[in-house]
Amino acid sequence: MIRLILNLLWFVFGGWLSGLLWLFGGAILALTIVGLPWSFAAWRIASYSFWPFGREVVWRDELGQFDVGTGPLGLVLNIIWFLFAGWYIALSHLLIAVA
Template identity: 55%
Template sequence: MRTIMNVLWFIFGGWISGSLWILAGLIFALTIVGLPWTPAAFRLAGFSYFPFGKMLIDRDDGPASLLLNVLWFIFAGWWLALHHLVLALALAVTIIGIPFAWQHIKLALASLTPVGKAVIEV
């Protein structure tokens, strides 16, 4: 079931969300200052491409991750969260779209503070 949901997710819009995460990571990678955010963006891009059967957990990265998350929110996090929230609202209108809307809610929350998150299989 997880594989079917991931395939449907990818076909019907997951590739857009994952590509936006990769775009954000590439933009930050272009500058030396933005390199600390690149691994978090690429980690969440993989989660955004295929979210079913995976879970986000917090790692304890110390006070540096707090500073990086604040800067991330200012420069990229809010528009990625907005993207995921708009899609979640559109998908939640139908009963079939509710599981997909829930994944977008999880991604919206993760897009606010991606530094210090890890993706694990469940």
């Protein structure tokens, strides 16, 4: 019951905007061939932005997956992410938090 109340409060006071921006960022990334892997990740994060309480984050190390986010390839991919979606999503989170 507490999770439901917290999720509803979160959604009303900014979660809806945060989730919509993640969905929009994923849609922009889906338009590019290079951004397709990030679009699915952004849509997963959107679900966390809409309803964060009661969810559990699992670290990649526990799953045994290869981490692309390190090294020169990770740097290039992070720059692409920042240019196409990361900057405005980070700004929106900051503005929602201040409000």
